[in-house]
Amino acid sequence: MTAKRRVALLGSTGSIGTQALQVIALHPERFDVAALTAHSNRDLLFEQVRRFRPAFAALTAGETEIPEDLRFCEWGFGEDALVTAARDVPCDDVLVAVVGMAGLPSVLAARESGRRVLLANKEALVAGGGLVMDLCPPDEANPSLIPVDSEHSAVFQCLRAAGTPYESITLTASGGPFRTWDAQQLATATLEDALRHPTWNMGRKITVDSATMFNKALEIIEAKWLFRAEPGQIDVLIHPESVIHSMVHFRDGATLAQMGVPDMRTPIAYALGFPGRPESGAGALRLGAMGTLRFEEPDPVRFPALRLAYEALAAGGTACCVLNAANEEAAGAFLGGSLRYTGVAAVVEETLGRVPSTKADSLENILRADTIARQAARRLIKEGFPRKR
Numbered sequence: 001m002t003a004k005r006r007v008a009l010l011g012s013t014g015s016i017g018t019q020a021l022q023v024i025a026l027h028p029e030r031f032d033v034a035a036l037t038a039h040s041n042r043d044l045l046f047e048q049v050r051r052f053r054p055a056f057a058a059l060t061a062g063e064t065e066i067p068e069d070l071r072f073c074e075w076g077f078g079e080d081a082l083v084t085a086a087r088d089v090p091c092d093d094v095l096v097a098v099v100g101m102a103g104l105p106s107v108l109a110a111r112e113s114g115r116r117v118l119l120a121n122k123e124a125l126v127a128g129g130g131l132v133m134d135l136c137p138p139d140e141a142n143p144s145l146i147p148v149d150s151e152h153s154a155v156f157q158c159l160r161a162a163g164t165p166y167e168s169i170t171l172t173a174s175g176g177p178f179r180t181w182d183a184q185q186l187a188t189a190t191l192e193d194a195l196r197h198p199t200w201n202m203g204r205k206i207t208v209d210s211a212t213m214f215n216k217a218l219e220i221i222e223a224k225w226l227f228r229a230e231p232g233q234i235d236v237l238i239h240p241e242s243v244i245h246s247m248v249h250f251r252d253g254a255t256l257a258q259m260g261v262p263d264m265r266t267p268i269a270y271a272l273g274f275p276g277r278p279e280s281g282a283g284a285l286r287l288g289a290m291g292t293l294r295f296e297e298p299d300p301v302r303f304p305a306l307r308l309a310y311e312a313l314a315a316g317g318t319a320c321c322v323l324n325a326a327n328e329e330a331a332g333a334f335l336g337g338s339l340r341y342t343g344v345a346a347v348v349e350e351t352l353g354r355v356p357s358t359k360a361d362s363l364e365n366i367l368r369a370d371t372i373a374r375q376a377a378r379r380l381i382k383e384g385f386p387r388k389r
């Protein structure tokens with residue numbers, strides 16, 4: 001019997017967080033929950049603390065009254081509590097499932113204190129990938145960073161199976177709810193339309209990112225860091241059924257793919273259980289019942305996000321951080337009703353044009369670039385950019 005792994009779960013009340021707890025609950029003999037954090041959803045966090053009994057819990061939005069029966073654990077409040085959970089609470093793995101670049105300091109803190117990071121929070125790598133990867137030296141047998149994002153989990157699994165250098169990576173994309181919409185329809189797309197994702201059930205921000213294809217743009221940058229790839233080694237293929245989670249191509253002409261039903265519990269269980277494959281609760285893939293799998297090239301005109309990712313990668317420095325910050329602001333504005341769908345890519349592109357890239361060599365510099373980019377994007381949105389022609 002191996003020792004239980006102690007897991008700190010940051011963002012436990014979200015889509016990934018709740019599914020991670022479902023997986024953990026299947027294996028009480030394997031995992032202990034060391035920490036749980038939420039932003040403002042206290043009721044769900046209280047319920048989770050009652051059930052999983054962590055040593056530390058936190059609400060990052062700020063202080064609140066803690067019920068008598070939940071005072072057995074230590075409580076933290078405010079954004080710094082994420083770093084406390086990642087660095088100071090005794091644990092083995094830190095599963096970072098918060099949304100947005102707010103996750104970056106905790107990813108760095110977890111690695112600085114020698115914890116293994118299970119990473120769902122792609123924005124941390126997009127904004128600060130160089131800093132994160134400096135803390136994650138390559139180690140096949142004992143990786144310090146395991147991706148949870150389904151595409152990157154797929155690539156990670158294929159690379160382990162291959163055990164040889166790869167030529168290139170194909171990230172698959174469902175194409176989102178607007179895959180078949182023409183430019184005229186896209187100009188009138190509503191939030192309700194965008195939130196109707198065809199294959200995945202996720203948090204609101206990533207669902208909007210899927211509709212704009214910024215999710216895939218972020219994933220290209222995420223893949224560049226995780227797999228130490230050149231941007232030219234990464235391409236994207238639309239695959240509406242979302243059962244091939246990504247592919248890796250090798251010199252001998254072989255392509256390895258990882259498949260499964262679109263259910264995040266599979267990559268979550270893989271990351272938690274590495275190098276084993278504990279049961280996840282996801283169903284089995286039945287290809288016979290599906291009949292056909294479809295593939296299409298992405299359309300760069302209707303979905304400019306992918307081009308912007310490659311441009312930001314080529315610019316280097318803080319450009320990817322700027323792209324991420326502008327997208328967080330624009331996606332938030334679209335969710336809040338103050339920006340239309342086509343405005344999201346326009347605001348990101350304009351922000352990238354206005355905010356010069358600087359050195360991304362410290363957390364301080366990245367946080368500064370993030371703030372400047374957010375200010376620029378907010379100003380554009382407030383001014384009603386882009387004007388309707």
Ligand code: NDP
Pocket residue numbers: 010011012013014015016017037038039040041042060082097098099100102120121122123148149150200201202203204205206264
């Ligand atoms: P959700 O919005 O469902 O959950 C986000 C979690 O983070 C919640 O626990 C939320 O707390 C907390 N949170 C929100 N804002 C902050 C903040 N400023 N500081 C600290 N914590 C915060 O998101 P998802 O679970 O969908 O996504 C989480 C991450 O995983 C994202 O980076 C996303 O891109 C990535 N991911 C998600 C997938 C999915 O299927 N959902 C797939 C692949 C990657 P509260 O509930 O209190 O608001």
Ligand code: MG
Pocket residue numbers: 149150151219
């Ligand atoms: Mg993904």
